[in-house]
Amino acid sequence: MKLVSIQCVVILLLLYASLQVTETQAKTQPKKVVKPQTVTCYNRKSKCFLKYVKCPIQCPQVQPKDPNAKGCFLDCYSPKCEAVCRTRKPNCNGPGAACYDPRFIGGDGIVFYFHGKSNEHFALISDVNLQINARFIGLRPAGRMRDYTWIQALGLMFGTHNFTLEATKAEKWDSDVDHLHFSYDGKGIIVPEGHSSEWSSPDNGLKAERTSNKNSVTITIPGIVEISANVVPVTEEDDKIHNYQIPFDDSFAHLEVQFRFAGLSPRVEGVLGKTYQPDFENPAKPGVAMPVVGGEDKYKTSSLLSTDCRSCVFSSGEVVADESSVAMEYGTVDCTSWNGGGNGLVCRK
Numbered sequence: 178m179k180l181v182s183i184q185c186v187v188i189l190l191l192l193y194a195s196l197q198v199t200e201t202q203a204k205t206q207p208k209k210v211v212k213p214q215t216v217t218c219y220n221r222k223s224k225c226f227l228k229y230v231k232c233p234i235q236c237p238q239v240q241p242k243d244p245n246a247k248g249c250f251l252d253c254y255s256p257k258c259e260a261v262c263r264t265r266k267p268n269c270n271g272p273g274a275a276c277y278d279p280r281f282i283g284g285d286g287i288v289f290y291f292h293g294k295s296n297e298h299f300a301l302i303s304d305v306n307l308q309i310n311a312r313f314i315g316l317r318p319a320g321r322m323r324d325y326t327w328i329q330a331l332g333l334m335f336g337t338h339n340f341t342l343e344a345t346k347a348e349k350w351d352s353d354v355d356h357l358h359f360s361y362d363g364k365g366i367i368v369p370e371g372h373s374s375e376w377s378s379p380d381n382g383l384k385a386e387r388t389s390n391k392n393s394v395t396i397t398i399p400g401i402v403e404i405s406a407n408v409v410p411v412t413e414e415d416d417k418i419h420n421y422q423i424p425f426d427d428s429f430a431h432l433e434v435q436f437r438f439a440g441l442s443p444r445v446e447g448v449l450g451k452t453y454q455p456d457f458e459n460p461a462k463p464g465v466a467m468p469v470v471g472g473e474d475k476y477k478t479s480s481l482l483s484t485d486c487r488s489c490v491f492s493s494g495e496v497v498a499d500e501s502s503v504a505m506e507y508g509t510v511d512c513t514s515w516n517g518g519g520n521g522l523v524c525r526k
């Protein structure tokens with residue numbers, strides 16, 4: 178009797194061990210090859226108008242699940258119709274960037290600084306159907322002429338909706354803690370931590386997708402704008418280099434952002450927006466070490482979600498479709514169906 182039960186245990190153990198082995202084997206087997214998605218542009222003015230372009234093998238997907246993988250991107254503005262791989266994090270050296278103590282890169286590719294003022298709000302973008310304000314935080318070290326500022330929050334208004342994205346205050350910076358806070362139509366929302374975690378508004382008019390487990394996100398308003406953002410502190414190194422005199426109890430957690438616009442009108446205004454006007458001439462000339470651009474009086478708004486600046490052109494209401502808009506469209510449905518968001522088409526070949 179005893180012998181039988183021992184034999185049983187041994188057999189069970191062997192079975193268990195063999196199962197473990199197959200499991201590890203399965204894990205080390207090569208990953209399934211992902212079929213490249215196909216992307217296109219729906220604007221007549223784009224070189225890619227209705228051309229179905231295959232994503233490169235190196236980045237087969239528009240929204241890869243791997244946090245370190247690059248995503249496939251088709252630039253509908255580019256003279257070439259070619260899908261390329263790009264990082265999904267903000268590129269502080271690319272057009273539409275707003276990083277550091279805010280250093281902007283205009284739609285024309287020219288670098289400029291806009292200092293604003295700490296604890297005030299300024300319109301970065303004010304267009305007919307989109308307004309994006311920024312809240313500045315900062316400090317003024319003794320004896321300096323101006324505030325040193327960073328972008329702590331963004332306020333978006335589009336159609337009849339609003340959305341905010343904020344970097345929460347951190348006394349001591351800890352990258353293992355998430356510092357993102359979101360709200361939609363006046364109510365806080367939760368985008369669960371974790372890479373690829375998503376939140377969509379009830380009408381699919383806005384999507385927030387995390388691009389790493391914590392502190393990185395991409396906000397998409399289809400056909401209008403895509404905003405990639407990270408929360409970062411002012412580092413000790415930056416503090417030393419610039420002599421900001423950051424206090425011990427505040428790391429000045431702020432946003433570094435890159436905007437990619439899909440449909441701005443020629444009338445677009447705002448600190449960054451005006452650089453996208455077709456006939457804009459940047460007063461910040463290339464070659465100047467630190468070109469500072471003014472406009473505090475024209476772009477100051479009374480809060481994160483107001484459109485009362487002197488040069489603001491936003492009008493709330495139904496979204497105006499703009500003939501000159503250009504958008505990269507994608508999704509995960511086949512060519513013949515239209516996804517619920519009304520925006521994405523992908524042909525699966």
Ligand SMILES: *[C@@H]1O[C@H](CO)[C@@H](O)[C@H](O)[C@H]1NC(C)=O
Pocket residue numbers: 337338339361362363482483
């Ligand atoms: C944001 O949207 C909500 C819902 O439409 C509205 O009640 C609220 O007043 C808006 N907030 C601001 C500051 O406009």
